[in-house]
Every structure is written in C-alpha cells, then in structure tokens.
Amino acid sequence: MNGDPSSPDLYCHEDPNFLYEDDEEMAEVNVVVNQNEIELEEAHLHSLIDQEIAFGFRRDEDLVIDDWVQEARLQAITWVQTRTRALGFHPRTAYLAITYFDRFISLQAIPEHKRAAYVRLISVVCLLLAAKMEEMNRPPLSQYAHQFQGGSIKKIELLVLVVLKWKMNLITPFAFLDNFIAKLCQESPPGLKSGIEQRLLSIMTEIHLMHHRPSAIAAAATLMAVDQNLAQEALEAKITSIPELYFLEIEAVYSYYTIMQVPLP
Numbered sequence: 001m002n003g004d005p006s007s008p009d010l011y012c013h014e015d016p017n018f019l020y021e022d023d024e025e026m027a028e029v030n031v032v033v034n035q036n037e038i039e040l041e042e043a044h045l046h047s048l049i050d051q052e053i054a055f056g057f058r059r060d061e062d063l064v065i066d067d068w069v070q071e072a073r074l075q076a077i078t079w080v081q082t083r084t085r086a087l088g089f090h091p092r093t094a095y096l097a098i099t100y101f102d103r104f105i106s107l108q109a110i111p112e113h114k115r116a117a118y119v120r121l122i123s124v125v126c127l128l129l130a131a132k133m134e135e136m137n138r139p140p141l142s143q144y145a146h147q148f149q150g151g152s153i154k155k156i157e158l159l160v161l162v163v164l165k166w167k168m169n170l171i172t173p174f175a176f177l178d179n180f181i182a183k184l185c186q187e188s189p190p191g192l193k194s195g196i197e198q199r200l201l202s203i204m205t206e207i208h209l210m211h212h213r214p215s216a217i218a219a220a221a222t223l224m225a226v227d228q229n230l231a232q233e234a235l236e237a238k239i240t241s242i243p244e245l246y247f248l249e250i251e252a253v254y255s256y257y258t259i260m261q262v263p264l265p
Helices: 017-054 067-087 091-107 112-134 150-163 173-184 192-205 214-226 232-240 250-260
Strands: none
Touching: 017 173, 017 214, 067 091, 067 112, 067 192, 091 112, 091 150, 091 173, 091 192, 112 150, 173 192, 173 214, 192 214, 192 250, 214 232, 214 250, 232 250
C-alpha cells in the first residue's frame, strides 16, 4: 500500500463487504419507497371514488332526455371538440366542458324561445370554465367565440357558476386512467393512452355524462385498449382478478364497453 497522500494511487482499501451492506440497505429503502407509492396510489384512487359519489354521478336507467336537449348536446359536443382542437387543449378539457354542459342543462330550465341562442353561448362558457380548470396556457376570450360580446359571456359564466354551485372540480374518467392502465394493461405501447382518451371523447355523444360514473367509463375505455372483443364473462374476470377494483359495477362497465366497440371515425 502506498502511504503517500500525494500519490495518484488513491484506491480506497476498505473492506468490500460494506458494499453489500449498502446494497441491502438500498433494497430495503426501495421496498419501503415502492410500498409508500402503492399506498399513495390506492389512497388517491379511494379519494377519487369518494368524490365521484359525493358529486352524485350515478347511472339512471329511467332517464329520459328531451329531443331538444339531445340536439343541443350534439351541437355543443361538436363545437367544443372543434374549438378544443383549434386551441390546442387537452381532450380532458373537452370532456369536462360537456360535463358542465350536461349538469347545467339538467338543473336549469331554459325557455323554449331562448334555447337556440343559449346553446352556443352555454357551450362557450363551459369550455371557458373547463380551460380555467385544466389548461396552463389559455387564449384571450375573443378566441373562444368572436360572435358574442364579452359582457354576455361573463353574465352567462356567472349564471353557470351559480347553478353548478361553484363546484367546478368535477371528476372525469381521465382522472382514473393512469391507475387503470397500470392495473389492467400488461403493456403500455406508444399511443395507448391517447387511444383511450379518444374512446372517452367518442362516448360523449351516447350518454348524459352526469348520469354515469366516470370510473366505470374509464374502466371500459381502458379494457377496450386491452381487447376489443371481450365477452361479459371475460371482462368480469379481468376486473375481479384485481381486488383494488372492487368498486366497479360490472354491468355498467360492460354497457359502456359495448358502446365503445363501434369503430372510431
């Protein structure tokens, strides 16, 4: 051994066994960290479910939607999706906007003579509010709809906020995707999540968003990414094999799954 501290031979002559001790300690640390991450993910999932229930999302088999509301929804969805793409917004912003629209229409009576003018204005306001919740970079008001005065938009914005009781942080299926992908998808190829998101957008025209649980819709879209031809028994087997997904309603998930089997445009 060279005892000269100025020598280039600076090799540390410690017992190499200390490396193994550190590896063991690091392995223990990794186990603890992984366990904490799992616990945090499960706590977050349970929090989402609690919020979903608290907001009143529920399946309503007896729901009858008036023809004018059906037509208004289709107009709103078409316009919101077009503007969402034009403004570079995330798909979840469009979904949240239509969730606001559905909730507002279900709570607020609109006189027949005002419906035509109100539908587009409400659509504008719902997208504006959704962007405030979801988007970091938001364009000026004029880029949402140039045909409406700023004062008119602000007036309806306040009305929507009041009718919705200022509860704007609504749960959407997008909140469940990372968790469900991790649990239900053995692989995560490029484009998987964006494909699931497109399935979620496609179902907006088929269902009233306030009357269906976002968790079930998210599960159906995720399972579509796994296999597009699952029978109900196979779908149920996949869900029940994961104890953490006990809260999912199998029949509801399968119902949305069958709706999503229609090829995307």
